[in-house]
Amino acid sequence: MGGEWGQSVICPESAQEWTQVGQDLLDMDLGAITKYSALHAKPNGLILQYGTAGFRTKAEHLDHVMFRMGLLAVLRSKQTKSTIGVMVTASHNPEEDNGVKLVDPLGEMLAPSWEEHATCLANAEEQDMQRVLIDISEKEAVNLQQDAFVVIGRDTRPSSEKLSQSVIDGVTVLGGQFHDYGLLTTPQLHYMVYCRNTGGRYGKATIEGYYQKLSKAFVELTKQASCSGDEYRSLKVDCANGIGALKLREMEHYFSQGLSVQLFNDGSKGKLNHLCGADFVKSHQKPPQGMEIKSNERCCSFDGDADRIVYYYHDADGHFHLIDGDKIATLISSFLKELLVEIGESLNIGVVQTAYANGSSTRYLEEVMKVPVYCTKTGVKHLHHKAQEFDIGVYFEANGHGTALFSTAVEMKIKQSAEQLEDKKRKAAKMLENIIDLFNQAAGDAISDMLVIEAILALKGLTVQQWDALYTDLPNRQLKVQVADRRVISTTNAERQAVTPPGLQEAINDLVKKYKLSRAFVRPSGTEDVVRVYAEADSQESADHLAHEVSLAVFQLAGGIGERPQPGF
Numbered sequence: 001m002g003g004e005w006g007q008s009v010i011c012p013e014s015a016q017e018w019t020q021v022g023q024d025l026l027d028m029d030l031g032a033i034t035k036y037s038a039l040h041a042k043p044n045g046l047i048l049q050y051g052t053a054g055f056r057t058k059a060e061h062l063d064h065v066m067f068r069m070g071l072l073a074v075l076r077s078k079q080t081k082s083t084i085g086v087m088v089t090a091s092h093n094p095e096e097d098n099g100v101k102l103v104d105p106l107g108e109m110l111a112p113s114w115e116e117h118a119t120c121l122a123n124a125e126e127q128d129m130q131r132v133l134i135d136i137s138e139k140e141a142v143n144l145q146q147d148a149f150v151v152i153g154r155d156t157r158p159s160s161e162k163l164s165q166s167v168i169d170g171v172t173v174l175g176g177q178f179h180d181y182g183l184l185t186t187p188q189l190h191y192m193v194y195c196r197n198t199g200g201r202y203g204k205a206t207i208e209g210y211y212q213k214l215s216k217a218f219v220e221l222t223k224q225a226s227c228s229g230d231e232y233r234s235l236k237v238d239c240a241n242g243i244g245a246l247k248l249r250e251m252e253h254y255f256s257q258g259l260s261v262q263l264f265n266d267g268s269k270g271k272l273n274h275l276c277g278a279d280f281v282k283s284h285q286k287p288p289q290g291m292e293i294k295s296n297e298r299c300c301s302f303d304g305d306a307d308r309i310v311y312y313y314h315d316a317d318g319h320f321h322l323i324d325g326d327k328i329a330t331l332i333s334s335f336l337k338e339l340l341v342e343i344g345e346s347l348n349i350g351v352v353q354t355a356y357a358n359g360s361s362t363r364y365l366e367e368v369m370k371v372p373v374y375c376t377k378t379g380v381k382h383l384h385h386k387a388q389e390f391d392i393g394v395y396f397e398a399n400g401h402g403t404a405l406f407s408t409a410v411e412m413k414i415k416q417s418a419e420q421l422e423d424k425k426r427k428a429a430k431m432l433e434n435i436i437d438l439f440n441q442a443a444g445d446a447i448s449d450m451l452v453i454e455a456i457l458a459l460k461g462l463t464v465q466q467w468d469a470l471y472t473d474l475p476n477r478q479l480k481v482q483v484a485d486r487r488v489i490s491t492t493n494a495e496r497q498a499v500t501p502p503g504l505q506e507a508i509n510d511l512v513k514k515y516k517l518s519r520a521f522v523r524p525s526g527t528e529d530v531v532r533v534y535a536e537a538d539s540q541e542s543a544d545h546l547a548h549e550v551s552l553a554v555f556q557l558a559g560g561i562g563e564r565p566q567p568g569f
C-alpha cells in the first residue's frame, strides 16, 4: 500500500479524563516515550493504513511506523499475556519498499480491532501520540503492569535492519522484553510465536527447532515412498533474491536424504523480486529470469519473504505450465482425503479459496473429489479463519499462499491411530501424523509447502505433468485499473459482486454473457492503490477481451484516471 499524504483516517477520540491506565502510563515515564518518539518522528501529513498485509510503503517513510508498532506490540502482548511477533518485510514489493505486520498469539494475523488501533497510532501526530496510546490501553483494558514479550524478524531488504532496530526502540521504551531473531522468513516468525505461546508443544522456538521438526517429518515421509532416483527427487527453486534463499540453504542439509534442491536467484547478484519470484511468475505467467529450465523439470518460485510458492515446468514443446495455489490445494486435499479413507476415519475436510481461484479448480474439487469448497474475501486472515471451522481445513490463495489446519481433536485421533491400528491403516496414520508436522499451521509457508508437495509427489509416484493434468485451468486474465478513489467500489458475496457504483455489476453481467464458461469480478486492492479486474473464459482471447471490457466499465463508472485501459497485454 502506498503512503498517502493528507488523506484522513478516522480515529475515534476518547473524551475521558486521565484514568488509572493513563496514570500507569505516566508512571512508565512518558518523558522517555516522547523523547524516543521524537527520534522516530512522523513525516507531517503522511497517512498510512494497516492493510491486508500490515503497513507497506517506501522504506524511507516507515521509521515512525516501526517505532510505534514496537509500542503497540507491547500493549497487545500485555493485553493477551502472550508473546507477540513483529515482522519487518514488504514481501513481493520492490526492494525500495518495506513494511511491518504484527503476529498474534497463535501465530495468526493481528485481530481486526487492533488493526484499527495500529492505523490510529501510526497516523497520530507527535503531540497526540500519548493520548492515542492511553485510548488504546483503556479501550482494550490493557493491564500496563503486566509483563510484555515481543519477538522480531526481518527480511533481507537493505532497509530492514535499521527499521527493526526502530521496532526494538519502541518495545524497550514501553518496558517490553524482546528477542530479535534477525533474518527470518515471515512464516518462520509466525512459527516462533506459535511455539512460544503453546509451551513448546508445537515445536521448539528456534531456527534449528523449525528445521528439525520439518525435516524429520519430511525424511520419515519420503522413506515410505517406493520410488526414488536422483532426477525424481531434485527440484529447482527460484528464491526471488530474498530471505528464502538464505533459509533454504541453511536447511538443505537437514533434509538432503529426501530431496536435493538447486537454488536460483539466491540474492548473490540480482535484485529482490525483480523479474523473479512467485508473484512475478504467477502474474506474468512466465518463468523467472536467472533460471535455466529443461523440459519437464520440476521448478518452483518463492516470493520475497517466502510465504508463497508456485510450481511450473516447460513441456516437451517448450510450453510453460503454471501450477498455482489452486492446484496445490487440490493435490494436498486429495492426498489427505485418501489417507482418511485408508484409515477409515470420516473427518470433515474443507477447502477454502477466494474469488481468484480458477473455476476449473472449484469444479474439480466439488464434482470429482466431492470436497466442500468455500469462498472468502481476499487476504489469508479470512481464509485461515474459515479453515479453522473444519476438522481439516485446506486453504490456498491462487497466488500460492496457503496451508492446512488440523483441529486438536484430529491431531490426537491420528496420533492414537498411528499407535493402535495395524498394517496398512497404521502406515496411513503414520503418514498423516508426519504430514501434520510438516505443515506450518501458523501461516502459509513456501518452505513447508514445498516439502509437503515433494513428499506427496514422491509418495504417490506422480510426475509434475501428471499433477498438472488433474484438471485444465480456464484461461484467465488479471488487470489493474487506476481510479481517483478506489473506495467507490464496494462488493458483496466474498467480493464476487460489486454493490457500488450503481450500474457496474449490471455492466459486468452483460459483458460476461457474451463469452462461454465466463466469469468476471472487480474489487479494490487492499495493498495497492488500484482496482483489480479478474476474468476467465473458454479461451485466452476471450478472457483477455472480457478483462479489457470490464476494465473499461470500471474506468467509466468508477472514476478512472489517466489513460483509458488499452487492449493487448
Ligand SMILES: CC(=O)N[C@H]1[C@@H](OP(=O)(O)O)O[C@H](CO)[C@@H](O)[C@@H]1O
Pocket (backbone or CB within 6 Å): 052, 053, 091, 356, 378, 379, 380, 397, 399, 401, 524, 525, 526, 527, 528, 532
Ligand atoms: C489478487 C491477489 O493476488 N491479491 C493479493 C494482494 O491483495 P490485494 O488486496 O488484492 O492487493 O496481496 C495480499 C497480501 O499479500 C494477498 O493476500 C492477495 O492474495
Ligand SMILES: [Mg+2]
Pocket (backbone or CB within 6 Å): 091, 092, 303, 304, 305, 306, 307, 308
Ligand atoms: Mg509474501
